[in-house]
Amino acid sequence: MSGNMNLTLKVWRQKNDKATGKLVTYPVKDISPDMSFLEMFDVLNEQLIVKGEEPIAFDHDCREGICGMCSMFINGQPHGPKRGVTTCQLHMRSFKDGDTIVVEPWRAAAFPVIKDLTVDRTAFDRIISKGGFISVNTGNAQDANNIPIPKPDADASFNAAACIGCGACVATCKNSSAMLFVSAKVSQLALLPQGRVEATARVKNMVAQMDEEGFGNCSNTGACEVECPKGISLENIARMNREYFTANIKE
Amino acid sequence: MSKLDSKIPEGKLEEKWEKYKSTVALVNPANKRSLEVIVVGSGLAGASAAASLAEMGYKVKCFCFQDSARRAHSIAAQGGINAAKNYQNDGDSTYRLFYDTVKGGDYRAREANVYRLASVSANIIDQCVAQGVPLAREYGGMLSNRSFGGTQVQRTFYAAGQTGQQLLLGAYSALQRQVGLGTIEMLPRHEMLEVVTIEGKARGVIARDLISGKLERHFGHAVLLCTGGYGNVFYLSTNAMGANVTAAWKAHKQGAFFGNPCFTQIHPTCIPVSGDHQSKLTLMSESLRNDGRIWVPKKQGDTRKANEIPEEERDYYLERRYPAFGNLVPRDVASRAAKERCDAGFGVGTSKMAVYLDFKAAIARYGHTHAIKLGTNNPTAEQLKKFGKEVVEEKYGNLFEMYEQITGENPYELPMRIYPAVHYTMGGLWVDYNLMTTVPGLYALGEANFSDHGANRLGASALMQGLADGYFVIPYTLGAYLSKEISVKAIPTTHEAFVEAEKNALAIIDKLFAIKGTKSVDHFHKALGKIMWNKCGMARNSTGLKEAIQEIKVLREEFWKDVLVPGSANELNPELEKAGRVADFLELGELMCMDALNRNESCGGHFREESQTEDGEAKRDDDNYSYVAAWENKGNNNYELHKEELVFDVVHPSQRSYK
Structure with missing residues (x-):
């Protein structure tokens, strides 16, 4: 078909967490601009399988930009060159015929590689389990409209809650900091009256776990905000810092 | 003699669940500590069940095949969740929600289950708000509602076009809280491959650790399958790539009957297939039918661009055929009507297997009301369009962006092209009123069971059912079974x-x-x-x-x-x-x-x-x-x-x- 592209891919191959990895070159032909980046990988994998080679392992699931599972570091940028999208929403029309594309996994000490482009992000779950919640058991919650919330607060809370936990912020940060991820959850709950009750313990415990997991510190370069597919704002980091200082003063 | 006993409690419809709750056997706290429950799947049903049961004191193990519980495909639900709150004072009630659901399901659902679902719907909203789920609000601080197909009231709660995400993250937070407290052991990247039955009762699972490839044995006094639907049998569907029937199918092979497997929901508003490389289909939320008008050209094989076709040459076929519900007819009706027009040669786009979903009228209408709100006198046409677009963007912004990403077309300027696609399966493991399958001790919750939607599910009811089963039904009904199992010691694997x-x-x-x-x-x-x-x-x-x-x-x-x-x-x-x-x-x-x-x-x-x-x-x-x-x-x-x-x-x- 006209408009289709031939590309050269350089893909990180790594057998398992202990093996040493390397970039391997694969040519791909006749790629339609309407394909998503992952569909292009499906085509490549199909070729590898039929040739008797092992396909490339990569994480993906919903393929509509909301589950946060896909995680490719494309030409030095998490989720590739387009802003505001995940890898699964990146379409090949963002590339040109003849391009060479380098694809690597997220790289961070706290996200060890499992195989090829697949990494372990369970550190995020452990951070959430330290305070990314409101301690309310199931059952007898009061009527939802008994907690009026000003629309600007509700909207700001929602904007923070839009984080999909993909880890692009960590992958792009030169310090591998998880501040954007953690601050999004801290902000979502800190902005709501229901979440104020535990605000002090929440921010302290989540930050402590973040440090324990081996994520780096924040040096305010703002790369995370630029690369975040959901547009999570740096304001959240500022808010978390305020929450954290207040929490320490309270003590 | 049929082997099926639905175990519907006696009494009047509206009293069944209340009576059940106050008479069902309980398990005392000391016994709960030694009872183990396996939950397979961490979507709305699985996460809410695991969290609620752990809060009650059971020892819970929860499995998911994704890398984190937060990735389950409930996360992709866009439009909203129904609840009979009647916040809009438009005549809604538990009975209306029950009635709409039974009718919407074309009278193939169980009355008692649906009534229970409707009656706990309001509690779900309360629970989620208490958890910090940021549902959409009005300027006065109260929750906002919109309408959905198959109903004449506004009972749908939402969080922009990301309702499933917000509700799932609420349930996931509750689950992770229990993980932190040590009451749930979460096993991500694990896939259930067998149900283990001992003396006819479900007693555990075999799961594969997807990283090491090792097969593991896990014991449970009861096993809950919350593993979603099987729409991926069609290869192309709106389901996530990993969504599958394996857990439910293995259970079926161990004796769990499969209910109404042919009941599949084809969602009317999806982005059409663009080529052979296509790996999945993307839904455009039903909420868009609140404001979008669906049409095809009146002329067969019309090759003009949408904007070149004058108003009088457009066939708004849903409004024509169904004046009472118009663009908000239920999904099955809307899907078939689109197929009928395309099969008859009125389809649009390169494949001719698509119809238009047009926001021009909505943008104009919102432009006017917004101008009044802003006090802009004699707004220009340009201003009206701008205001209108702003309102539409606030309501559906992320959906419009998603559409543009995939198709490369701007839906604020051109009507969307849509076509039906496989979306949900009403069929699933047969369960009784307790959500128990035909294998004692084996339960199915959420989309994995067949129970509440009959032959067609109404929009914004899947989230409701998943959370109803997990938060409000299983905490009671599981006790009915486990209260008789308290003397059973954990069986060595x-x-x-x-x-x-x-x-x-x-x-x-x-x-x-x-x-x-x-x-x-x-x-x-x-x-x-x-x-x-x-x-x-x-x-x-x-x-x-x-x-x-x-x-x-x-x-x-x-x-x-x-x-x-x-x-x-x-x-x-x-x-x-x-x-x-x-x-x-x-x-x-x-x-x-x-x-x-x-x-x-x-x-x-x-x-x-x-x-x-x-x-x-x-x-x-x-x-x-x-x-x-x-x-x-x-x-x-x-x-x-x-x-x-x-x-x-x-x-x-x-x-x-x-x-």
Whole structure:
């Protein structure tokens, strides 16, 4: 078909967490601009399988930009060159015929590689389990409209809650900091009256776990905000810092 | 004598659940600590069940195949969640929600289950808000609502176009809180491959650690399958790539009957297929039908661009055919109407298999109201358009962006092109009122069961059902069973039943590797999908279904002779995972066609061409088919049909009309 592209891919191959990895070159032909980046990988994998080679392992699931599972570091940028999208929403029309594309996994000490482009992000779950919640058991919650919330607060809370936990912020940060991820959850709950009750313990415990997991510190370069597919704002980091200082003063 | 006992409590419809709750047996806190519960799946049903049961004091293990519980596909639900709150004072009530759901399901759901669902719906909203789920609000600080298909009230709560995400993250937070407290052991990247039964009762699972490839044995006093639907049997669907039937199918092979497998929901508003490379379909939320108008050109084969077609040459066919509900008819009706227009040659786009969803009128209307709100006198046409776009962006911004990403077209300027796609499966494991399958101690929650949506699910009801089952139903009904199990000590996983089940799981893996054929797993999956979509999709007939059954048998044989699974079993191997899932889809597909063939009536999403009214609407046959078809697996792809007669004490089935 006209408009289709031939590309050269350089893909990180790594057998398992202990093996040493390397970039391997694969040519791909006749790629339609309407394909998503992952569909292009499906085509490549199909070729590898039929040739008797092992396909490339990569994480993906919903393929509509909301589950946060896909995680490719494309030409030095998490989720590739387009802003505001995940890898699964990146379409090949963002590339040109003849391009060479380098694809690597997220790289961070706290996200060890499992195989090829697949990494372990369970550190995020452990951070959430330290305070990314409101301690309310199931059952007898009061009527939802008994907690009026000003629309600007509700909207700001929602904007923070839009984080999909993909880890692009960590992958792009030169310090591998998880501040954007953690601050999004801290902000979502800190902005709501229901979440104020535990605000002090929440921010302290989540930050402590973040440090324990081996994520780096924040040096305010703002790369995370630029690369975040959901547009999570740096304001959240500022808010978390305020929450954290207040929490320490309270003590 | 049927083996099916739905265990619906005695008494008046509106009193059944209240009475059940106050009389059901309880388990005391000390005993709960020694009772173990396995939850498979961490979507809305699984996460809410795991969290609630752990809060109550049970020891819970929760499994998901994704890398984190937060990724479950509930996260992708866009539009909203229904609840009979009547915050809009528009006449809503528990009874109305119940009635709309039974009618929307084309009278193929159980009254008592649906009434319970409607009656706990309001509690779900309360629970989620208490958890910090940021649902949309009005300027006064109160929760906002919108309307959805098949209803005449505004009862849908939402969080922009990301309602499922926000509700799931709420349930996930509750789950992770329990993980932090040590009451839940979460096992991500684990796939359940067998249910272990001992003396007829479910006592655990065999799961594969997807990273190491190791098979693991896990004991539980009860097992809850919260594993979602099986729409991926069609290959192309709006489901996530990993969504599968394997857990439910293994349970089915262990004795759990499969209810109404042919009841599939084809969602009317999805982005059309663009080529052979397509791996999945993307939904455009039903909420768009609040404001978008659906049309095709009045002229067959019209090649003009949408904006060049004047108003009087457009056929707003839903408004024409269904004046009372217009663009908000239920999903099955809207899907069939789109297919009818495209089949008749009125379709649009390059493939001609699409219709328009147009926001021009909405942008104009909102422009005017917003100008008034802003106090702008004599706004220019430009200003009106700008205001209108702003309002539409606030309501549906992320959906419009998603559409533009995928198609490269701007839906603020050009109407969207949409076509129906497989979205949800109303069928699933047969369960009784307690959500227990025909295997004692084995439960199915959420989309994995068949129970509440009949032959068609109304929009914004899946989130409601998943959370109702997990937060508000299973915490009571599980106690009814476990209260009799308190003396059962944890069974060591060296028990022969575990050994045997693990052997079975391993045998399948070995068999898959041993084939060393020439074709990839996807090759077979795509071929199965084509058969299912063409012959067991939006319209079905006896000849096509019989052909499909034969074709699937042949394809299945070919799969087991010629599939190529690369790599090895003791590592992360996505191809092996897919192979196991497709092997199960190849069996399920045949059963779906058998069920569709057996049900010689049209109802809801199941449209048999032999059974339609003169104007092409679905025609039910209550005399012969007012039952749940529950299929028993007799081994070697043989099935026996059991029937659960549906009794309607309150709602009287009538020809569904949205005209």
